[in-house]
Amino acid sequence: MAITLKQLDYFLALAEELNFGRAAERVHISQPALSMQIKELESILEVALVERRPRDVRLTPAGREVLERARRILGEAHELEAAARRRGLSRRLNLGVIPTVAPYLLPVALTRLRAADIGRELRVREAQTAALYDGLATGRLDAIVIADSATRGDLVARPLFSDRFLLAGAAARLAEVGRGRDGHEALRPLALDPEQLLLLDEGHCLADQALEVCGLDRRRPRIDLGASSLTTLCGLVAEGFGLTFLPEIAYRNEAAAAPGMAVMRFARPEPARQITLVRRAATAEDDWFEELAELLSDAGEELVAQACQAVPPGSQG
Template sequence: MEIRQLRYFVAVAEEKNFRRAAERLHVAQPALSQQIRKLEQQLKTTLLERTTRRVELTDAGTVLLETGRRVLAEAEHAETAVRHTALGEIGTLRIGFVSSAALTLVPRIVHALRAKRPGLHVDLTERTTDRQLDAIDDGSLDVGIVREVGSPTGLNIHELAREPLLVALPQTHPLAERESIRLSELADEDFVVFPRGQVSRLYDHIAALCHHAGFRMRPSQQAVQFPTILGLVAAGTGIAVVPDSLRHLQLPGLVYARLDDPEAVSHLAVVCRPDRADHPPVSTLVELCDQDLSGHEPGSLNT
């Protein structure tokens, strides 16, 4: 049984007239009659009792009409769902993100996605950059929001923002009253850092900036979460270099100062596999990332 035959039968059964059904379907009446006869032959039963004035359903026809309406409705629903999925309007988009992006950037992007594609389910996972790259490569993530991915990785890299780096200081620190500090002034400080084995890219980026400023970074304490790092700074165990978005985390005894070095920025990017770059939900995300989501210029993040 073909969907076309079922559609023809339902039209005749509802109109109880071949001419009106043919007009409704915009087909020739002989072709319509031929398809109904073919359907009856396939089912080996009479579906319609034809008279000179009207058409009546047999018991078998009544059953097929009820079932046929449901089948046609499901077919239409499937067609619509496929079309919306192809356009990126429904389905699931699996996004990874670094923890520091969760404070400002991720909420803006998710809000914009839901406004633009309300039928799209967004599945969010917090992961380090390296774990995101592995998950994108093996297909368990569609797209990632990562830091310090500048070298070729075999993935599509779309630069999202150049975020200033700050120095977080205990409120009792001699430099705590300053609005800006040069990295070279931190040469003798103890640094609270991520374990390099877990967050190697940001760790190496900050270490390279210190080396460029003329000294070797001296880690004193380690923590795996930014709030913990900032808590240790507030407790006076050292200082930390953090992305500007962390400024939103305000703790007693903690202050932030701008790093007055032009290279003191962290690079955020959207990353996906090349074969997923044209996937509608992914391209929508990249498009939204290029737009001004919060009144700032695209390509910068000064929140």
Template sequence: MDVDLRKLRYFVAVAEELHFGRAAERLHIAQPVLSRQIRALEEELRVQLLTRDRRSTALTPAGTQVHRDAVSLLAAAEGLLRRARRAAGGTDRLTVGFMPGITVTTAVQALTARHPGLTVDVLRTSWEDQTQAVRDGRVDVSFVRMPADRSDLSLRPLFSEPRVAVLPRGHRLAGKQSVDIADLAGERLLQDPDAVPEWRDLPHRVPDEDPRPVPAVRTVEEKLEYVAALQGVVVLPRSTALYYTRPDLCQITVADIEPGQVCLAWSDRHPGALTLEFADLAAGIYADGP
């Protein structure tokens, strides 16, 4: 059975909007057409992907799995198309990924100065997809924050920077020049603990007794909104925290944890000459830090 990528694209829109009307507007098609395409996809896969009533639309367990796989599959298809056109002698194009707080302008300008006909696109990534975007072809090369999944990738270290705790202005630690990670032992961490292993592995950390589940946050902006609402704290690279400076929050250096490291990542299967040239340029530009 061949999977229709167009139907998958339609399904992803519904899965992300959880509303057929909004998804149809996003796709610029009529809602009845969208509904028929989703039913056809369910028939082809022989599973129910969505439950729907007059008030809401929700993913089934099968729908959740198909959505996760479909996002990667569609991105891989886009990457294949870009690489095929480039190999056929199409317009030179490079896509650069970057994490919040990292400015890529200088490196991009250095590359385009060497190649006046080159088009460089940029794509913001997140902790969840910063390396997957390289593997599935959405980007050719990406600025990633460690720790990151290194499989199938080439990595070049660029620079490191301190990490800071971001706290509400009225927090008990606000006003200090620096803190130790143990000072945050009793705090509710509003991010994946694996991103702050020093906090996760504190031997005497008091388990979070807050009955509320940790909010499912994805973006830096969402995390900071929850911090400002006194829901918890986050630990961020200093450049990210500075980029998102706001008056109701404060940033305090965490003195006794390793600096955050930024690397450049690209696929070790098909890097391309432009990717390798960009890596060399970025290594020189960022040798002294961001």
């Protein structure tokens, strides 16, 4: 009996979830059906792939090797499907976007995409950077939008725009920050009090970037790393609960949603993140990548320009 791609896909889900129930839900089959498929795969390979435990599973050494091969095989298979989609009538593209970019960039970009009428169906998945890289590697995604340079040799990266950070908080809090500077001393991230910072929880690259520009470490207990979204953070700081970093592209949405929130700019050079569109280098050359990059870049620049108009560079409160 031959191994099927579906079996490898089921095994990949189990290897990543490490739980039969969650894996079955992810691939939309029942738990007994998933268990049967894994046992059948183990029978074909004549080796145990997982150690079954009461609440979860662990990969065996053989399972880890099969997982590595399965990712490569599934990646090639999905790449074949993606190439066929791009040549087909629908020309569907699967795009992944990080959560601190998706709700702000996509509404503007998709409006431009519809106006361009380039005959492409765009399906979007919002996830953190590590999951997007995995989706790109396995072929579930054709391209991803991340805040990273993506310099790996197996990837092609197209810079889209620079997204600077604003300091956000209640007006009274920002006034305290202003009073804490001597004379006309410039506002710099390194001068912020860690006890006042509220950042996103583990796994969000925006939190890592904010800590980096402040020269801080996650392990320092004075930094609150509990929020799951920028909207939550902005709502908290608008009510006086600390300060946070707000990307320019998020300013329009979050300022409207949290009217009690004020912002101020840092001194030049302002801390920023580079938003990048990434695809696999092995993906066949086509015009879709550059077309999509241009649309996303234009949308991002529009949002940045709106933030600059509302909070002009050089205005530090």
